[in-house]
Amino acid sequence: MVEPGGGARLVSLRFQIGARTLFSIPRRLERVAVSLDEAVAGKVPKVPRLAGSQDGFLITSLPEMLVGEVVGRGFFYAVRQRYTRYYATFEDLRYDQWLAGLSGNARSGLRRKQKKLAQHADGMMIRSFRLPDEMAEFHALARPVAIVTYQERLMGMGLPNGPEFVAEMRALAAEDRARAWLMTLGGRAIAYLWCSAEGYALRYDYVGHDPAYSELSPGTVLHAAAFEELFAEQRFKRFDFTEGEGQHKRQFATDGVACVDLLLLRDTVANRAAVGAVEAFDRAVDVAKRLAERPAFATLARRGRRA
Template identity: 35%
Template sequence: MSLWQVRDVPFKFQLSDWTLSEASIRMQQRSIGLAEAEDPEAIAIPGKDQLAPGSQGFALRRQPIKEALPRLARTGPFLRYVPLQYQHCYIDLNTSFEEYQKKFSSKTRSTINRKIRKYTEHCNGTLKWHSYRKPDEVQAFFELARAVSKLTYQEKLLDAGLPDTPEFMERARALAAEGKMRAYILFDGERPVSYLYCPVQDEVAIYAFLGYDPSYMHLSVGTVLQWLALEEMFNEGGLRYFDFTEGQSDHKRLFATHQRQCAHVFLVRPTLRNAAILRGHAMMDEFSGWLGRVLDRYGVKAKVRRLLRGHG
């Protein structure tokens, strides 16, 4: 089976979380897994002779890199576009939960424990949560998690909530049947307030979907559920890593035990259309970053972001 999937790769022209327009380029796409990234030298960079019919290039996600790359450059027969460079965060699960906790400072451990106590007190002394791993539990998980996902800004603004298509649920059932699904719900009484969905690939739990009811943000329910889920993963054994996938955030940096410099690297045929999309996307991204810095300088960035996300 080929590691590459031919698909239309979207390029969203955004101001912060607000998508103004979108264009796509048909490419061969693949993601570099954590286990594969342990030997970066073994990851072959494709050449022009490997282009599939109709493909305009290659999209390598989570490509390990040794140093920062220019955003747009010519390399051989391709335009190389690097829209995202980041520290790939992950957790080594090949130890005990007790050992894992030692990575945190005493102040951070105290803060996490205080958040758990605070939420437990909010729930009248009973911390209720549940893990879902079996095929006959998939339906219940999705009904509860979707009730939360509908409330999140990811779904309202970015169309990036937990999918509810029959195909996605069937895939989840197939994973559960193979012992390759980890899913979790945190409750307030009978009300679901946060969810975490992690498919498992090559003994790596993948941080695929996390969401929480925004009215519970002050109770840090996402952090509480993440901590409970990790404790269970450490204690069950059999998992090598917890993969936070692409991008950076304070949440990922807080929980990660390791970071690796990675990038999304697109190698694209230098046609006029492709060059226009890539250059336009780069310019829009730079403008969005500049605007964010200006808003931050005047102390209104957080307020504008809350407005965009519908939190008022």
């Protein structure tokens, strides 16, 4: 469905090896983000009309089965990545039932981690926050943890700083659309989780823990405690683990939707050339990775580094 458009932003088509970007090709794209509620319902997203200066759309978390529904005349598409959008459902389910649904290894591992933290000499405590004034307090306590997390140091995705974000947290809390949890040891904050609501789903927005306490798995234990509260509360239907995959998401989720991030571009020579170049580069990187895993090539690589 096409609707009057909003604002486009400059998005780069990146030539990447792992997390490292070698160079990029800029394109002016309108971002269309599919919510979890829409993805679960299999609802075709509303795609706005393009302004004359725009190159196309970046549609994120589009259910793979709907790709054909959004591609219109004059456009071509390219899949940037495929993944399962994991989520946990709270409807008609109790915490103990969710816990029983984990694999045996995951369940025993979680109980072992919970026991280890509960018996820690410094004394572990978990606090939850949901009111506007509580959100301001949570932010002040969690930011020192965010500063040392790998999310902030490597990706710039720790809990945001500044009065604007605190105001947003307070506003969402005033609408009962935010939840937060903090873990402390000996009065010192070591892990946090902050979530905002979109529709019927609570979203996995910002999470982190102090790496000095990684061996205690504070993030996993904190998330399980948050789930226990959310199952009891029954305010939200689902917990949205958002885009991307990971062991923690797979373990804690009850369901998932096969999704893609889709580039939907004007069918021009320049756009096709840009996408083709990125896809060819990605294929070359994949081939190089597979070759590097072969013993003969690994030996040659080691010899080359020593030369």
